[in-house]
Structures are given as structure tokens and as C-alpha cells.
Amino acid sequence: MPSGDTAHSIGFLGAGQMATALARGLVSAGFATPEQIIASDVSPKARDAFAAATSASVTDDNAAVVSQCRTIVLAVKPQVIAGLLQDLHTWAGEQLLISIAAGTPIATLARLTGGKCRVVRVMPNTPCLVGAGAAAFALGDGATAADAEYVQQLLNTVGTAVQVAEPLLDAVTGLSGSGPAYVFQMIEALGDGGVRMGLPRAVSTQLAAQTLYGAAKMVLETGQHPAVLKD
Secondary structure (H helix, E strand, O other): OOOHHHOOOEEEEOOOHHHHHHHHHHHHOOOOOHHHEEEEOOOHHHHHHHHHHHOOEEEOOHHHHHHHOOEEEEOOOHHHHHHHHHOOOOOOOOEEEEEOOOOOOHHHHHHHOOOOEEEEEEEOOHHHHHOOEEEEEEEOOOOOHHHHHHHHHHHHOOEEEEEOOHHHHHHHHHHHHOHHHHHHHHHHHHHHHHHHOOOOHHHHHHHHHHHHHHHHHHHHHHOOOHHHHHO
16 A cells, blocks of 8 residues: 555546546545646546546656656556556556556556556446446455555545456456446336336436436345345
């Protein structure tokens, strides 16, 4: 876990929607101040949106982020990871690299950073954009129990998170990673049914969405199996 004055000094490589949502959650929860966060991105539009949402610093210099921060959140598209990490020569060692990029194994991330970082791989999902995400994370060989606690707290600012072994992240991808798309389709189908019965579209969609939200909340808060609740 990062320590000292830079305990919550967090840098984002990539300033897209997921990175912005996470940074906003960190600030809102008091986990970090805007002054302790910096993000880099090649897109001026993404940088401006990140800064507007978080009041944090932004730059187009990835090396500046890596040199300043003890915790690095990798939030770029998988196809650019190799080029981005291989171009960086400012790893200070003893840094924590948290990857929220899909599909890149911990071993690959460790190799691309020259083995200088403790690596944690995260599979988030899109509801983190509204503070209701469901994420899972796996620790690399060098990551510690303190790192796990730190990442847990960090991810809890935008929802909930569980720790799993890395091979299980593929299952997580299919479940909670892709799951929102299935739920959206259920909401759409329920809403369409309401419209066919004469309800206005907005009313029908609201009722459908609230129904799924309420049902999910019952499962989480009662601890009862869904099979019991449906009866």
C-alpha cells in the first residue's frame, strides 16, 4: 500500500469515462483530494472533461504522471497498452499499478513495466459511472494484503468490489462486466410491454427500471436467495 505523504497520490493513464468516474468517486468519498490526482490523455476533450468533473490536474505527458505518483491507474484501451508502457522509462519502483483495461493479463503488465510495479488487475463495469459498479480484482505476485485493502477501498468509492484469483476474471467479465447489457435489455423488454398495454414510454421505462432496482436491492439487503424471493 502506498505510504507517507503520497499515500493517496493517484495518477491515471487515460482520462476517459471510467477513469473520470473513478476519480470523481475518490474525491466525493474523501479518499483523495483533487490536488492528489493527476490524469494524462492524448485527447484534449477527455482531459477537459476529467478536469471539469474532478477539479484535478491533467496533462498529455504520461511520463509526468508515472514520475509523480505512487499509485497508477491504467485506464486506456487494451490495444495501446503495450506501446504506452514500453515508452515509459520513469517507473520509480515500489509503485502500485491498477489496471482497469480489459483482457490484459497481470504477467503482461508486469513484463511491460520491467517488473518494477506491484500489479492489480480490475474488471469494473459501466454502472460505476453512477456510483453503483460491481468490480472484481486480482493481485499480482508482488502485491500485498495491504494493496488488496487499498484497492478494495478505492473501488468501493464507485460501488462494490470482490477479490478473486486472476483466472476467474474471465467469468467476472461475462457476469458483471457484460451483465448490465442483459439488464438493459430486460428493462427495454418490460418497458415495451408496458407501452403495448397503453402506458407512456417514459412511465413504462421508469417503472421497469425501478422494478429491477428494487428486486436487486431486496436480494442484497435481505440476503435471501432469489429463488426464495420470487416465490
